[in-house]
Amino acid sequence: MTVGDAIRKAAARLSSTSDTARLDAELLMAHVLDASRSQMLLERMRDAAEDHLAEFEQLVARRLAHEPIAHLLGVQEFFGLDFAVTPDTLIPRSDSETIVRAALGAARPDARVLDMGTGTGALLLAFLDQRPEASGIGIDASPAAVRVAAANGERLGLADRAQFVRASWLDEGWAAPLGQFDLILCNPPYVETGAALDPDVRDYEPASALFAGVEGxxxxxxxxxxxxxxxxxxxxxxxxxxxxQEDAVSQLARESGFAVTMQQDLGGRPRALILT
Structure with a gap:
């Protein structure tokens, strides 16, 4: 069996559970070959697959059980950077790139940044990667997430400008030690309790980073x-x-003295609220 044959058979099986079955199969095979997807497609499709089939089949079986591709690969691309991910963090999503784009357009180049609920560190690190004069702190209630974010800062060469600490906005006095900032980024939990989610999300990503009460x-x-x-x-x-949630969160922000503008994501949905 060739690499191409194995991919085709896996894609057929994965089509029952994934809308991106062919892509999933290609990414998993490239992973076991220790090659980029493009390199595999250009150079490896006719190679014999036997030496890699056992590992590949294990990954396909896990994907059939809805385990996210990012968990299987251990990495997710976000804003042109590769972030290590684990089940302790949300997987960075392309919708959240809207937050980074909005921040790049609104904040000073040498901003001191706070990223609240940092997870993998994606928002803070993507901003710092684009703004070499900026620095910041990422906070998260999960010590495991803080470790993931700190490791990503190291891998991306940004550890000298990014600090990650455990802090929760549900704790008394959480904000006092942090100081003040030119830019605050935040992707908090905002899913309604009881909302129907795909099993890829519901069964594998941390509930504490998803759900935020009956109205989210x-x-x-x-x-x-x-x-x-x-x-x-x-x-x-x-x-x-x-x-x-645009109207409800905008009203809450105005009650706290902010002017509010909104930026849509690439799908045309309200995604970023910019408060000044």
Whole structure:
């Protein structure tokens, strides 16, 4: 059996559970070959697959059980950078690149940045990668997530400008030790409790980073009243929101003294609220 044959057979099996079955099969095979997908497609499709079939079949079986591709590969691309991911963090998604783009357009180039609920560190590290004069802190309630983010900072060569610490906005006095910032980024939990999610998300990503009460707004209520005290004069906040939450979160922000603008993601959905 050739590499191409194995990919075709796996894609047929994966089509029952994945909308990207062929891509999934290609990525998994490239992973076991220790090659890039493009290199595999150009140079390896006629190679014999026997030496790699056992490992490949194990990964395909896990994907059939809805385990996310990012967990199987251990990495997810975001804003042109590769981030290590684990089940302790949300997988960075392309929708969240809207937050980085909005921040790049709104914040000063040498901003001191706070990333709240940093997870893999994707928002902070992507911003710092684009702004060599900036520096920042990422906080997360999960010590395991903090370790993942710190490791990503090291891998990407940004550890000298990015610090990651354990802190939770649900704890008393959490904001006081952090100081003030020119830019605050935040992708908080905002899924309604009980919402129907794909098993790829529901069964494999941390519930604490997803769910935020019956309306999905609990964490915004905890976060937004503190933001003014965390900002330097002239600072800006960029919040990620769910597609139906623009009005509710905007009203909460205005009640805390902010002017609000909205930026859509590439799918045309409300995604980033910019608070000044």
């Amino acid at each position: 707004l609990d964490d915004y209520h905890a976060i937004v009243p503190h933001l003014g005290k965390l900002l330097f004069p002239g600072g800006v906040v960029v919040l990620e929101i769910g597609a139906t």
